[in-house]
Amino acid sequence: MSQPIIRIFDLLPESIAKFNKSDVFASKIKGEWVKISATEFIDSINQLSYGFLKLGVKKGDKIAIISESRPEWNIVDFGIQQVGAISVPLYPNITVEDYKYIFQDADITYVFVGDEALFEKAKEAAKIAPSIKAIYTFDQVKGANHWKEVHAVANETNQSKIEEIKKSIKTDDLLTLIYTSGTTGKPKGVMLTHQNIISDFEGCKDYFPIDAECRALSFLPLNHVYERMVLYLYMRLGVSIYYAQNMATIAEDLKDVKPQIFTTVPRLLEKVYDKIVAKGYELGGLKRRIFLWALDLGLKYDPNIDGGWWYNQQLKLAQKLVFSKWQEALGGNIRMICSGAAALQPRLARVFWAAGIPVSEGYGMTEASPVIATNRVKPLDLRIGTVGPVVDGGTIKIADDGEILYKGPNVMVGYYNLPEQTKEAIDADGWLHTGDIGKLEEGRYLKITDRKKEIFKTSGGKYVAPQVLENKIKESVYVEQIMVVGEGQKFPGALIIPEFVALKEWAKAHNIPYTSEAEIVKNHDIHHLIMDEVNRFNKEFAPYEQVKKIELLAEPWTIENGEITPTLKPKRKVIVGKYKDLIEGMYE
Template identity: 55%
Template sequence: MTVTRTFDLLSHQLRKYPQPDCLAAKVNNNWVKHSTQDVQDKANQISLGLRKLGIKKDDKVAIISFNRPEWVLVDFGIQQLGAVSVPMYPTITVEDYRFIFNDAGVSVVFVADSALYNKVSAATAGMSSIQGIYTFDQVQGASHWSEVAQLGEHDDPEELEPLKAAVAPDDILTLIYTSGTTGNPKGVMLTHNNLVSNLLGAMPYVPVDHTHRALSFLPLSHVFERMLLYLYFYAGVSIYYAESIEKVADNLREVQPHVFATVPRLLEKVYDKIVAKGMELTGIKRKLFFWALELGLKYDTQANQGWLYEQQLKLANKIIFNKWREALGGNVRAVVSGGAALQPRLARVFWAAQIRVMEGYGLTETSPVIAVNRWEPENNMIGTVGPAIDGVEVKISPEDGEILTRGPHIMKGYYKQPELTAEIIDRDGWLHTGDIGEIIGGKYLKITDRKKEMLKTSGGKYIAPQMIENKLKESVLIEQTMVVGDGQKYAAALIVPSFAGLQDYCQFKGITYTTDEDMITKPEILEKFQREIDKANEQLAQFETIKKFKLLPKLWTIESGELTPKLSVKRRIITARYSNEINSMY
């Protein structure tokens, strides 16, 4: 039997790689494991229960929860009826929930806990279309998700077969609302074939099999982790769900995974913590640490750096980098990075430490993977997002350098918005990504910037802000930054310091640390940041250099509305919020 719809993955794994720990999560400090058979049985019960609630093909069911096995069980339960899942981030606003429930025509909602239950109850007040809200945790006064499963507990799963047979590969599997930086979110229609083709296209390049474990912590409501979920099912990889982002470090040591997916921001934090610990060392240990780090920063997957370098790197791996691998559990074969640009220095140092980071690229609208760097060094070019995966076409527009892509991974369109769909997918089936890029060495795709985010100075020069921001963030003192200067004489930057890094610096220099707000006004601190900026400017063209900067006292967050769920900066919102600070630099 071939996998043509995502729910086929259940019977595929059951037949080829039945696992005792297909899915696992911590409950009361213990890892609770669900076998492949448990997952299939529970998904069947949910399908049968939802059918009793009146859910049928093409009906919309929302899932709002952090990652946990229940998310997956409900997802498969929805799919087997030919219904459409509408996953949402737990962090979005009540207004966004209300808009999506109305726009998608959601009938039933599954939520994680009491906080989300209250939020969704407020969002659905007065909405007659919502038939029920079910919680994964036990919540006073709320219906529990197990009630849906119990409705189908005694029915024959064979009754689902004609319903499953009626689901075509080109039917909509899921509606994912993208959190645009402007206007209302748009519903991306992804089909079963979109996700299946993407997992099969990426599968040969992810070095995992049925003997391996994955740790999952990126949101399942985002298509990146969702596609990997299905890829893990196909390969028979056991999936362990992290307790929270804060506990990822602990869970890595406990689970000892062979693979996990992440966004660059988390790798930056891991790196900064490692460097901070290195700063605390003294004497020979400190010298060895920074010697190893310097070696790592010179690493290149594409170059043979000679016998001496290789011998030094072997020694560095034996005495320094082995501790880095232990911190990730000791078994990691690959780390898949996506969602934003990865700083090349991070890729270099992790590869040098035998932690193979595979940077990839894609969009919600492309299910998501367009290209990914490979696990083998000879097919991995640091600073690029790798070659296109199997079945995916990529070309660069000769007019403006925009990346275009075509293939079975392209969405069906934006839900109820044919005009917007026609704007992004042309008559020949090419999807216009909105990213600017180039192809290096005939196969490696390199992203240079967002088409819409390019700044144009009053002198007529175009500036790619992301590239400059990544250069600035190479400093251990810079946590977040946004380059500004559209229509101005020069580029400037808003900077949120890494306050932990700043405290370490002050301690090292014997500077008394008072408060975050106070420290960013001190002349000696401003001088230090100027030196960090001067260092980044050395690698930039004259018209790109940062002429002025402003330090800000508070981190930008998803909750404050300044970051997207993928941790990208919302430029329009930050520009409006900090207009006084920006204007003062001009």
């Protein structure tokens, strides 16, 4: 009889060993998919745990993992757990300064990195972190310790010691410290226990239409708690996990792996949609008319509503003639796509569902391990435009000021070394203050409307929710990034980075020379095009909310430049500071 999962490493005997698959994990190396079996996975984890004991790793020690997603990441994660140490996963693309701060704040003892570039960054940061004893690399890097050296020092007589440590680990013991990217200030270490994350995937797993026959493609960073939690959920259900090579190869990897499920951020779905639509517009004559007819049908679709006999017959034909190609582009087997981290445009949800590709939008935050609410695919329980009902075991309350408050077993212990900020986040009654504004539609479907701290007031005393405007205007195929401004001003304005691929096509069709991004954003016709797009969406808002002026920028905002977080949210203070003169110029 199976034992309950009360620590994450209980997944090893209760799921990994039980399903005993030949491809628990797979990654593409030199053009070939290299698979790791259940036995290989568990043996490597155990060897690593023995090696950790030989190195003197103690219960409660903090070990950092800095790497792109790959099976080694998961092996180290479980190896750390089995000796009672605490994993501190970090984004590969944050700055050396961030690494320095986290290494010191968490008293990191060992660091595992993916490649040479990350080794150099970690080595530089470790200079001011005396607690660090060694850095290990997954790739072979000259002058660096290779991670297999930890396996090599393993002493298998430590097996009984490992079992003793595992028995001593409780479900509410600390599993991991996850440093939030944060749009302001220093990163905060979110303390999550085994029980926090287990309660979250147990509360979600019954709504995933997947089983042990399925494969998942993974490409979101594993240090983000959402992808990590979902991978534990996959393991729980016996799903094989295949890692995409990188973001540029996802289309190729989807066709290779033919997965039944993957998780994504809305921006990727937007790019898939934009690319398909752009190709559709390139078609001529009857083919183009059929494509546009199918697209129009898709944009009207709602999985909760029977469109009637005539609509349903048309949709079946559209699925055969047009949408079947969308399914093929995603591998042909998709049962569900999970979308999170940002708002999903309702039109995207509608058209993908119409194409026979169910998209489930959810909502959460690192402090809640992370899922708070999610739309369900199995059984169908969703509302497009919302993030769905609260996860099993959780409770949502809307505060008087509209803030979403949440209570559940997945809520963090607190912020590491920050008792005052913990008290601000979790009140005396145990409610987690999310910082998001929202409402419950039909009494149970959560709809996010904005960030509490991002709402600003115009000089006319009217409150404006910039995120709502931004999400709507980003529906334009010509808008890549946008930030709405206007605190204390007469009206909202916006900084916009255009979608330059679509813009290039438009310029070509209208005989406008396209020499460079820096030049094209100065073009009067281009400015007029983008403003027309903004005005098209302005109609859906009250006059005081409408964006009246825009400035086009040639350089995208990046994580490396500190303008957006690793989860692609704009750092408003940074961007406002950088473009202060440009913003002020809008209001002169």
